[in-house]
Structures are given as structure tokens and as C-alpha cells.
Amino acid sequence: MKHKTNNLGEPKKTPAVAVDTLIFSVIDNKLKILLIKILGGAYKNKWAIPGGLVDTNESLEKAASRILSQKAGVDGIYLEQLATFGDPKRDSRGHSVSVAYFALVNDKLFYPKTTEYYADIAWKNVDTLPTMAFDHKKIIEYGKERLMSKLAYSNIAYALLPKEFTLTELQSVYEAVLGKVLDKRNFRKKVQEIKLVKETTRTRQLGANRPAKLFIFTQRHPRIMDIL
Amino acid sequence: MKHKTNNLGEPKKTPAVAVDTLIFSVIDNKLKILLIKILGGAYKNKWAIPGGLVDTNESLEKAASRILSQKAGVDGIYLEQLATFGDPKRDSRGHSVSVAYFALVNDKLFYPKTTEYYADIAWKNVDTLPTMAFDHKKIIEYGKERLMSKLAYSNIAYALLPKEFTLTELQSVYEAVLGKVLDKRNFRKKVQEIKLVKETTRTRQLGANRPAKLFIFTQRHPRIMDIL
DNA sequence: ACTGGATTGTGTAATTTATACACTAAGTAG
DNA sequence: CTACTTAGTGTATAAATTACACAATCCAGT
Numbered sequence: 367m368k369h370k371t372n373n374l375g376e377p378k379k380t381p382a383v384a385v386d387t388l389i390f391s392v393i394d395n396k397l398k399i400l401l402i403k404i405l406g407g408a409y410k411n412k413w414a415i416p417g418g419l420v421d422t423n424e425s426l427e428k429a430a431s432r433i434l435s436q437k438a439g440v441d442g443i444y445l446e447q448l449a450t451f452g453d454p455k456r457d458s459r460g461h462s463v464s465v466a467y468f469a470l471v472n473d474k475l476f477y478p479k480t481t482e483y484y485a486d487i488a489w490k491n492v493d494t495l496p497t498m499a500f501d502h503k504k505i506i507e508y509g510k511e512r513l514m515s516k517l518a519y520s521n522i523a524y525a526l527l528p529k530e531f532t533l534t535e536l537q538s539v540y541e542a543v544l545g546k547v548l549d550k551r552n553f554r555k556k557v558q559e560i561k562l563v564k565e566t567t568r569t570r571q572l573g574a575n576r577p578a579k580l581f582i583f584t585q586r587h588p589r590i591m592d593i594l
Numbered sequence: 595m596k597h598k599t600n601n602l603g604e605p606k607k608t609p610a611v612a613v614d615t616l617i618f619s620v621i622d623n624k625l626k627i628l629l630i631k632i633l634g635g636a637y638k639n640k641w642a643i644p645g646g647l648v649d650t651n652e653s654l655e656k657a658a659s660r661i662l663s664q665k666a667g668v669d670g671i672y673l674e675q676l677a678t679f680g681d682p683k684r685d686s687r688g689h690s691v692s693v694a695y696f697a698l699v700n701d702k703l704f705y706p707k708t709t710e711y712y713a714d715i716a717w718k719n720v721d722t723l724p725t726m727a728f729d730h731k732k733i734i735e736y737g738k739e740r741l742m743s744k745l746a747y748s749n750i751a752y753a754l755l756p757k758e759f760t761l762t763e764l765q766s767v768y769e770a771v772l773g774k775v776l777d778k779r780n781f782r783k784k785v786q787e788i789k790l791v792k793e794t795t796r797t798r799q800l801g802a803n804r805p806a807k808l809f810i811f812t813q814r815h816p817r818i819m820d821i822l
Numbered sequence: 823a824c825t826g827g828a829t830t831g832t833g834t835a836a837t838t839t840a841t842a843c844a845c846t847a848a849g850t851a852g
Numbered sequence: 853c854t855a856c857t858t859a860g861t862g863t864a865t866a867a868a869t870t871a872c873a874c875a876a877t878c879c880a881g882t
């Protein structure tokens with residue numbers, strides 16, 4: 367193994383590098399996160415966010431994509447870096463530094479599956495988490511904060527919704543993430559004024575009531591804008 | 595060296611872990627950053643931000659503090675994590691992952707010195723950087739963005755100023771970082787209204803003109819608040 | 823002692839943005 | 853045709869932001 371050297375020419379040992387990924391979705395009007403159950407070892411049967419070690423000469427983003435694909439059957443989602451956690455005690459097996467990523471998905475468009483790597487995989491409510499391995503509870507809390515603030519000043523909600531959606535659905539996503547109710551008229555006024563969304567000609571009718579207009583996001587790429 | 599293992603029990607190689615630190619200050623009404631000149635090796639005489647490898651069983655923050663103290667004579671400053679850069683090609687000598695931190699200082703309270711580790715150390719204008727080693731130009735740009743937005747929604751400007759300062763000095767700091775002029779009356783009204791600062795009984799007189807009241811920050815700990 | 827130069831310090835009106843709030847419209851089921 | 857359910861809409865008030873110009877204080881120089 368090739369080591370980096372310091373200025374005195376001595377080899378140095380540095381921690382292992384891992385990536386861990388928070389995958390959020392809003393399901394049944396609740397903010398959920400995709401968790402896996404660990405197969406064996408010191409953390410057997412504890413829940414955790416999916417992750418793994420980074421290979422040398424592999425970028426962090428590539429490592430995150432590879433691990434999600436290999437271990438959770440999840441492909442082609444947009445990942446954003448959250449933060450890096452490096453406390454020497456965060457993993458009792460030895461010092462590793464975890465670069466956390468977060469992603470938002472619409473659960474209808476996306477099918478995680480258990481693999482040989484994990485004992486189980488499931489969506490869990492973010493506000494009623496099971497006992498978590500490592501420092502993953504802390505990472506999730508941090509990610510939730512980030513998600514809340516990004517929802518307020520960017521258009522990333524698009525990643526949580528299907529292409530077409532009603533304004534009621536959009537509002538529910540905001541309410542689930544922010545944990546508070548919003549005023550219907552002001553919300554609808556705002557998202558149209560700032561051109562976050564635009565109306566289609568299509569409508570959707572679910573029950574015995576007035577059909578709802580379907581909307582699409584004006585842009586489906588990350589963009590900074592004041593929503594709330 | 596102890597290796598982490600994957601689920602098949604095979605040892606894996608992960609990149610080396612480094613920390614690099616952006617130290618910003620406003621000097622002569624210009625946003626500056628503390629850079630060092632590399633002594634030897636592939637990047638000899640290139641400028642870079644101070645940094646170094648993290649030891650196993652050392653936290654990232656501790657590593658950053660240690661390195662700043664050892665290599666730049668800088669102690670006791672508040673560090674905040676910025677982001678992590680892990681492109682395999684970012685360092686031509688081998689794959690390393692850099693966790694970047696950033697700090698704000700008042701240059702009057704603080705004396706960086708050249709050490710055996712570096713060929714030189716100096717404050718450089720952020721908008722006219724010399725040729726930088728590694729991906730440090732990119733890291734600095736990213737840090738500058740973060741600084742600009744943090745200045746607008748937190749009280750961290752306190753770290754750039756001495757205990758007592760005039761409102762003109764405070765405004766200059768904002769203008770230097772944001773790169774635009776602000777309205778004097780609105781600025782002064784705002785910072786007092788939101789209790790970012792409070793007036794002291796002291797004044798300072800520099801030239802042949804009206805003396806300026808001295809102010810202090812209401813809190814000198816990081817706090818989220820809308821400034822602009 | 824008076825004047826000129828330099829920097830500090832201050833208020834108000836106009837505009838924009840945010841908030842609070844309740845009923846009608848459209849459809850289906852019975 | 854009535855009852856039910858969800859969708860959809862406007863206005864008045866309050867709050868925040870913006871634009872803008874001159875008087876106050878001090879010293880230096882004559």
C-alpha cells in the first residue's frame with residue numbers, strides 16, 4: 367500500500383474513509399428514511415444508513431453510487447454531500463471517517479431491495495427511529511435539519527415528487543418535512559408567483575369530489591430560491 | 595496497519611485523510627486568506643492553504659487544530675467544517691480525501707509565523723489568488739461562498755473584528771466580504787434593531803473629525819440570525 | 823476665533839412582502 | 853337533487869425593506 371508521507375519522510379496512518387447515505391422520502395405524509403439492518407459483526411441486527419468503504423482512486427460520489435447500487439439496489443439518484451463525521455469513537459471497530467451524503471427520492475419511482483449485504487432494508491419514520499448503529503442517529507438529525515432548510519430556500523422538493531402532482535400533494539410534502547401546517551392560499555399563491563411550479567392542462571380525480579389540476583416543476587435541477 | 599474489512603472479510607484500501615483550513619480575515623477593507631508556500635516535492639513553491647494528514651484515533655477538529663498550531667503558529671481559533679473533497683486526481687501524489695475547515699480571524703489578534711514546514715506564509719487577496727496547489731483554488735471559492743452566506747444569516751462577523759469596533763468598521767467588513775456597498779442608515783438601523791451589536795460608552799477618534807462610538811457584539815458565539 | 827475638510831450619525835415616506843382569514847366550485851354517491 | 857368531499861380563490865392588514873440628504877463633531881490651518 368502506498369502511504370502518504372509527511373515532511374520528514376515518515377509514513378503516516380490515517381483513518382479509513384467511508385461514505386454513508388441518507389435517503390429521504392415522504393410517504394403517507396410522513397418524512398421517512400431508508401435504513402438497513404446490519405448482517406453480522408459487532409453491530410449485528412442494528413439499523414444503520416447504507417454505506418461502505420471508499421476505494422483508493424474512487425471519488426466519494428462514485429463510491430456512494432456504487433455502494434447504493436450494490437447493496438441496496440438503488441440507482442441513478444442525485445446525491446448531495448452533507449458533512450463528514452470523524453470522531454475516533456464513532457465506530458467501535460476502529461477509526462473511520464464517514465462522509466455523509468443525502469438524497470431525496472419519490473418512493474413510487476424507486477425500488478430498494480435487500481441484498482446479500484444486509485439483513486433487511488426498510489423505510490422508517492425519521493421522528494421515531496429504531497436504535498441506530500455508529501453515530502447514525504446524529505447524522506440523520508443533521509441531515510433532517512439540512513433538508514428542512516434546503517426545502518425553504520431551494521427547489522429540491524422536485525426530487526420528492528413525481529413529474530406531475532397536485533398543489534395539495536406539494537403542500538403535504540412541505541408540511542411533512544417542516545413539521546408544521548401551512549396556509550393553503552398563501553402557499554399556492556407563493557409557489558406560482560415565484561414560478562416554482564407551473565400548471566398543466568391535465569387534472570386528476572381521486573374521490574367523489576372536484577378534480578385537482580396537475581402541476582409540474584418549472585425546473586427539475588437544483589436551484590436556489592426563496593420558497594417560504 | 596489495521597485494515598477495515600468488507601463483508602467478504604477482505605482488507606480494503608481507502609484513501610488517506612487530510613484536513614485543510616481556510617483562514618479568512620478582512621484587512622485594509624479586503625477579504626484575505628492565509629496561504630502557505632510549499633517547501634518541497636511535486637508542489638514545491640506553489641501556494642496552498644495550510645493542512646496535513648489526520649492521525650488514526652485523532653478527531654478531524656483536533657487534527658486541524660494541531661496542524662495549524664504546529665505548522666502556522668496559529669492557536670485557539672474557532673473552526674467550522676466546510677466540505678470534503680475526494681476527487682482521486684486532486685493530489686497528483688496519490689489519492690487523499692481532504693476535509694476542509696474554515697475559520698475567521700481578526701488579523702490584529704493573531705500572529706501566524708513561518709515554520710520549518712513551510713517556505714512562506716502570507717495573507718493574500720481572495721479575488722487575486724496566486725497559482726494554487728491541489729484543488730485549493732476550488733476549495734477557496736467554495737469557502738468564500740459559504741462565508742458570504744453565513745455573514746448574511748448569522749452573527750459570525752464577530753470573529754473578524756476586535757472586541758470593540760465602530761459601525762463603519764463593521765459595515766466595511768460586510769462590504770468587503772459581500773463585494774457590494776450597503777446603505778449606511780439602513781445597515782446601522784438593522785444591526786441595532788436585531789441586537790447584533792450594542793453601544794458602549796467609549797468612543798474612538800482617528801482623524802480630524804467627529805469621534806465614532808464604539809460597539810461590541812451582543813454575543814460572541816455563533817448564532818443564526820437574519821442580518822441582511 | 824473662524825473656516826474648511828473629514829467622518830459620524832440620524833428619520834421618514836414609499837414600496838414590497840408576509841400574514842391572516844372563509845367561502846364558492848366541481849365532482850360523486852346515495 | 854342533496855350531502856359530502858376536496859379544490860380553488862382574494863382582500864385587507866401588518867411588517868419589512870428600500871431609497872434618500874443633511875446636520876453634528878472634531879481638528880487643522882490660517
